[in-house]
Amino acid sequence: xxxxxxxxxxxxxxPNVVKPVNTEGLKVVGNPRDLAMRYYQEGADEIIYLDxxxxxxxxxxxxxxxxxxxxxxxxxxxxxxxxxxxxxxNNALRAGADKIAINTYAVNNPNFISRAIKIFGSQCxxxxxxxxxxxxxxxxxxxxxxxxxxGVDAIEWIKKAIKLxxxxxxxxxxxxxxxxxxxxxxxxKEIASFSPVPVIAHGGAGTxxxxxxxxxxxxxxxxxxxxxxxxxxxxxxxxKRHLAGxxxxxxxx
Amino acid sequence: xxxxxxxxxxxxxxxxxxxxxxxxxDYFTKDWTxxxxxxxxxxxxxxxxxxxxxFAAGMKGLAERGLIGALREFAGKGKxxxxxxxxxxxxxxxxxxxxxxxxxxxxxxxxxxxxxxAKGVKIPHIGWNKIYPAKDSWQGTxxxxxxxxxxxYFVHSxxxxxxxxxxxxxxxxxxxxxxxxxxxxxxxxxxxFHPEKSGEIGLRIIKNFIYNCHCERxxxxxx
Numbered sequence: 001x002x003x004x005x006x007x008x009x010x011x012x013x014x015p016n017v018v019k020p021v022n023t024e025g026l027k028v029v030g031n032p033r034d035l036a037m038r039y040y041q042e043g044a045d046e047i048i049y050l051d052x053x054x055x056x057x058x059x060x061x062x063x064x065x066x067x068x069x070x071x072x073x074x075x076x077x078x079x080x081x082x083x084x085x086x087x088x089x090n091n092a093l094r095a096g097a098d099k100i101a102i103n104t105y106a107v108n109n110p111n112f113i114s115r116a117i118k119i120f121g122s123q124c125x126x127x128x129x130x131x132x133x134x135x136x137x138x139x140x141x142x143x144x145x146x147x148x149x150x151g152v153d154a155i156e157w158i159k160k161a162i163k164l165x166x167x168x169x170x171x172x173x174x175x176x177x178x179x180x181x182x183x184x185x186x187x188x189k190e191i192a193s194f195s196p197v198p199v200i201a202h203g204g205a206g207t208x209x210x211x212x213x214x215x216x217x218x219x220x221x222x223x224x225x226x227x228x229x230x231x232x233x234x235x236x237x238x239x240k241r242h243l244a245g246x247x248x249x250x251x252x253x
Numbered sequence: 254x255x256x257x258x259x260x261x262x263x264x265x266x267x268x269x270x271x272x273x274x275x276x277x278x279d280y281f282t283k284d285w286t287x288x289x290x291x292x293x294x295x296x297x298x299x300x301x302x303x304x305x306x307x308f309a310a311g312m313k314g315l316a317e318r319g320l321i322g323a324l325r326e327f328a329g330k331g332k333x334x335x336x337x338x339x340x341x342x343x344x345x346x347x348x349x350x351x352x353x354x355x356x357x358x359x360x361x362x363x364x365x366x367x368x369x370x371a372k373g374v375k376i377p378h379i380g381w382n383k384i385y386p387a388k389d390s391w392q393g394t395x396x397x398x399x400x401x402x403x404x405x406y407f408v409h410s411x412x413x414x415x416x417x418x419x420x421x422x423x424x425x426x427x428x429x430x431x432x433x434x435x436x437x438x439x440x441x442x443x444x445x446f447h448p449e450k451s452g453e454i455g456l457r458i459i460k461n462f463i464y465n466c467h468c469e470r471x472x473x474x475x476x
Contacts, residue, residue: 002382002427002428003381003404004380005379005380023357023459040263040452045380058463061374065274070272070273070276071276072276072280073452074273074276074277074449074450074451074452074453074456075452076450077406090268093268093271093272093305094271095272096272096273096276098277098305098408098447098450099408100440101434117306117307118307118310119306120268120305120306120307120310121305121306121309121350121410123305123377123408123410125304150457157373166378167379167408167410168377196375196376197375197376198375198379198380221375221379221438222379222380247289251404253452253453
């Protein structure tokens, strides 16, 4: 069995890491540089860095800040937030990103995905989807940190983006994010049932056991977590040890 | 002799994870520069060819800057090159991403799509995976002091397929499929994985390349 990646997610607003609480208020949880370094040293497999307001305000993420956060950290960064041109992608890569997460802009401009892949390769482009349940096995794609409806069926959108060539899917459950009551297993399972590319599950981690569940039952290839790590309740080591104890392969350092 | 003749040149061909590789090299030495100038390549001590991107776009970037001849000549002199990911793939003769495209042909071989593996096996191959020596040992190479079966970070849909088995430097097994994860021909190395993104152990490879790649011999020959 391959290694399952455990990926801390930094939601960025201005100079801070924030945590949306049910997509309403944003709570400041710390400094991106300190948190990223801590996770690197604790054995994070990658780091996700998402500017959660860039799209909303139609601006770019702060590439200089990204550069500072990445300094001295030698694991992959997936970066997103306000990416809407090939230049934006180039700037993010040059600031230290390895993979680019695209959400809002691609929903309205699917061809942007094809264009980006032609230049940067599939492995560089991650489709970021915020899914909110609308019925039995039905989810709608949201954007801008779960604020904006798109009217687009999340599952259909993911299938389309896979055809366009995205290399990975980062999926957040809008309903579960920030509640720490467990991942939305149904959603993850549904995507795993058809996705030929790796799926990173996000939203709802409250304990290492919940992370285990989304791997075993939700069949996630990677899991991303924020609150559970940011507040120091569990360390990456503890989480990985718990997973290893349940016969899940993880990279231990 | 040019001013930058003893520098490590990180090739800029308009795409790629330059920042990551710069950061990793800079961790060990300040004696490096980023350049897309063929003259800089010719007078370099060693060259790093980074890569994130599609094969054709990468080769186009090299061609537009007149770097294809410069890199081939550099390798022909026995000087050290480290290709990473797409940079490693471009060292081979031919790439098959969005059609067939000529590579640098420094190491004979092809770059092909991962074959269809068992149902449920994901491509791209993304994440940490173990590398092990194709031959007995990798002492005396850039992998010196890297324990066999160290985890390295991979992200790719295409694999290196050198024509001659002797160019297979390391192997990796992804869900039961063994593939060549690094190639070598003398002082030319190509890693499909990202040493610059593989934590402390990956950094050891960068360090070995910088300090231990037998550049001295080549420099003497040239100057």
